[in-house]
Amino acid sequence: NHFVDSYDPTIENTFQKTLKIRGQEYSLQVIDTAGQDEYSILPQSYFVNIDGYVLVYSVNSRKSFEVVKFVYDKLLDMKGTINGVPVVLVGNKCDLATEREVPFEEGKRLADSWKVAFLETCAKEHHSVTEVFTQIILAIERAEGNNPDQKNSCVLS
Numbered sequence: 001n002h003f004v005d006s007y008d009p010t011i012e013n014t015f016q017k018t019l020k021i022r023g024q025e026y027s028l029q030v031i032d033t034a035g036q037d038e039y040s041i042l043p044q045s046y047f048v049n050i051d052g053y054v055l056v057y058s059v060n061s062r063k064s065f066e067v068v069k070f071v072y073d074k075l076l077d078m079k080g081t082i083n084g085v086p087v088v089l090v091g092n093k094c095d096l097a098t099e100r101e102v103p104f105e106e107g108k109r110l111a112d113s114w115k116v117a118f119l120e121t122c123a124k125e126h127h128s129v130t131e132v133f134t135q136i137i138l139a140i141e142r143a144e145g146n147n148p149d150q151k152n153s154c155v156l157s
């Protein structure tokens, strides 16, 4: 809930976040990895004991859009199959309208081809940020065979 305007390259940060979705409380451990490029190798530790992945690019950087595709392919390689690996694709910095290099539709098309949720966010204005965490939790729940989309209901006869 705190936006930092300056750029301080991440080595690795871990955050704790609690979130209530449909009455259920979730405690998340979020690992913010170092910025990746095509040449940096995602360490092995990012492929074990991780329940889901939020892949974030900047809508004003086509390069970062290419990098998330690379990271996704790497995930695919490491996991053997991506089916069942919870992923959410996020286009951040949607406030930078005049600098936009990746149209909304292109992000959506990529997410659809991966069969994952897609969101555009603006961390700076806290726009849709909580929704990212909600979507990854829902994806993790689905992968675990729970159906969070089903409304709690009972049938009386």
Ligand SMILES: Nc1nc2c(ncn2[C@@H]2O[C@H](COP(=O)(O)OP(=O)(O)OP(=O)(O)O)[C@@H](O)[C@H]2O)c(=O)[nH]1
Residues within 6 Å of the ligand: 004, 005, 006, 007, 008, 009, 010, 011, 032, 033, 034, 035, 036, 092, 093, 094, 095, 096, 121, 122, 123, 124, 125
């Ligand atoms: N305008 C705008 N700037 C943003 C937004 N989100 C982040 N930034 C800025 O973008 C820069 C990079 O932000 P970071 O949060 O460090 O990005 P990162 O992807 O974690 O960067 P790495 O440390 O390389 O992994 C900083 O200057 C932020 O202030 C946003 O939604 N809008």
